[in-house]
Amino acid sequence: MDSRPIGVFDSGLGGLTAVKKLIQLLPNEDIVYLGDTGRVPYGSRSRETIVKYAREDTAFLLSQNVKAVVVACNTASAAAWREICAMSQEIPFYNVVTPASLAAASATQNGKIGVIGTVATVRSGAYERALALTGKARAVIQVAAPLLVPLVENGRTSPDDVVVSTIVREYVEPIVRAGADAVILGCTHYPLLRAALARAFGGDVALIDSAACTAETLARDFTANGQTGSALPGTRRYFVTDSTEGFSEMASRFLESDLTGEIAQISLEEAPEIKHKLGG
């Protein structure tokens, strides 16, 4: 038994879809979530900046004495994984790329796998490498879809919205044309567009939710290894780098339930315990 909390971070609030799944699978775990809302989005920034921000996020979670770090952010998982893992040898790190790639490899029949992600995720080539390692991917069709996050953040997710359907159709067109039968939703915002994506892909394409796959992997590992926590219901603490105002409302959209737990704002640049972890 290990009663320390599980740490989860994302650039914004999309990683709460991983928290939702973790709460379902491991209701007794304490969870510390960090959303870098003062600097979101990451997906349009350079690798160098993504690494810097991801290291600060990780340092914060390490300062909270977590027993694992879940990098719920696809962009950070894809572009900064090596640098994140180098920050501690003592706890396990989970990215979203590997579990989603394994799930896609299981789901595909024809070996053609699509990936939708941010500009930085696609540029990193991380999904291509992870899918190649599964030995099941004959072709990987990657598409950068930079407008999907703004759509979700502005509450535009309905498949009947002409703006949503037009943009989604444009993005997925190369994947549909290639005949992929499994598609990785390589950003924690995209599951909120599932209905629009399903309509654009047609019924026979498996849509892989990267955050959910990661939560499942962690839950399996922790249960198998006896690393789960107490028998009491877990508590949750949510930290953000911008104001906490409006956080509950937006967070509830991703959690698909009311948010309970402490909410606080922190400064990643100034906290001494973070500087210490970064060796500064």
Place this chain on the structure above:
Amino acid sequence: MDSRPIGVFDSGLGGLTAVKKLIQLLPNEDIVYLGDTGRVPYGSRSRETIVKYAREDTAFLLSQNVKAVVVACNTASAAAWREICAMSQEIPFYNVVTPASLAAASATQNGKIGVIGTVATVRSGAYERALALTGKARAVIQVAAPLLVPLVENGRTSPDDVVVSTIVREYVEPIVRAGADAVILGCTHYPLLRAALARAFGGDVALIDSAACTAETLARDFTANGQTGSALPGTRRYFVTDSTEGFSEMASRFLESDLTGEIAQISLEEAPEIKHKLGG
């Protein structure tokens, strides 16, 4: 004569539309531009975070020995003006809100003025206050238009794009319904959508470019006061907080010409001269 450079900052690259106008009007001036590309956008963040970032941007320009600071960012102009001005008594500061409000007051016949801006700009009420001071505004209709910046940043500006026309039409509808005859484009990205906006508003509405108005005001002041620089063509230096990769290409879109001048990446959080200006 004052040979120091003019400082201009924006959250990202939109403020280059102000630089473009300054170069036209005052070709001999040296210009230092700062785009906080590592933390763009500002318009969806809290006032507290906008103030923090805007003060760091201003501190950087002050460290460059500028003779004026142009706050080309509408969000910072609207939400952090008082805090920015408090940073120096020695040089003039220019925001985009006042010049655009004066221009709208001159343009309107019926006293009904529309304002399109970011969430933070609209929330601040800065345009309402500035327009009230002109004595010409009988009604101010404000609309927050959070999807316009992502559209422009992804190169979607054509009025024939159904995504652009649908979103623009939705946003401007309350302004059209109210019968406004002058509309302030309260974000430096919006002039790139001028064709789509003009079509949605119809021909008789004056569209006010806030950055261009500000450049004109500064040029008039500096010429009148003999504060212009040398008789030689001015030089330009561009600073960004994310990688400089891809900067020239994106910047050329806003400058509507090839970019010439030095380009460099800086870190606002770590530079000692900035900490000094912030009193840290």
